[in-house]
Amino acid sequence: MNVDVDLVRHANQAFYAAFEARDLEAMSGLWEHSDRVLCTHPGWATLRGWGQVAASFFALFQNDQHLQFILTNERAEVEGESAWVAIDENILSDSQPATTVAALNLFVRTPAGEWRMVAHHASTVTADPDLSDEGDDDQ
């Protein structure tokens, strides 16, 4: 169990390393290539299936802006063949103010024992949450 938690953490960190390096090959190798995978970038509609997810990273990596991810509050949980990681992405970039993005990443273990990402959901944290309802963020 602890070994798996470590492997999941490693897979999760590799995701951010590939993101920072804009390395599409490494990013591709981390994901399950199936139609059930999901990716929700901040403010985006959910992308469904590896084709859409891959295309989004291809587009993001075309941009020459360098992003740096300072990762905090990592929590990894393994439940059988599945795992999830909650993490805060503190993102530094050349051209924009630092932002904090809350992320939830899901992984599934392959028969060979490798952990593959099946979902990434990320959303910008605004400073002063509005308690009024589910649909309202205060940006």
Next chain:
Amino acid sequence: MNVDVDLVRHANQAFYAAFEARDLEAMSGLWEHSDRVLCTHPGWATLRGWGQVAASFFALFQNDQHLQFILTNERAEVEGESAWVAIDENILSDSQPATTVAALNLFVRTPAGEWRMVAHHASTVTADPDLSDEGDDDQ
């Protein structure tokens, strides 16, 4: 497997029914009561542990605004004892324009075969996604 997918869908629909009804008892019954549960409301930092999650629903349900969830694009996947649902929440309220929120909900099966929510991550979809980086939504 199909039975479990149906049970997961049912649990997911019960979450939104409890949300609409502002029924804290029903909401409480849906969640795993543990320190590993996670809840990210739109624009909020991630809440961790059942205490924080319960408090957020208590606060949200104090508000007398009626929310209606029109659920679209539901996709449920079961992987062993875990499951996830991607769904779009089209939220109507008395006082605000309709919004679309992308959500990812995670469930874990209890030994008794019931599915309990362990994570809810919701983020407002903005109309025109900004491809420039992970940390930037265009609101």
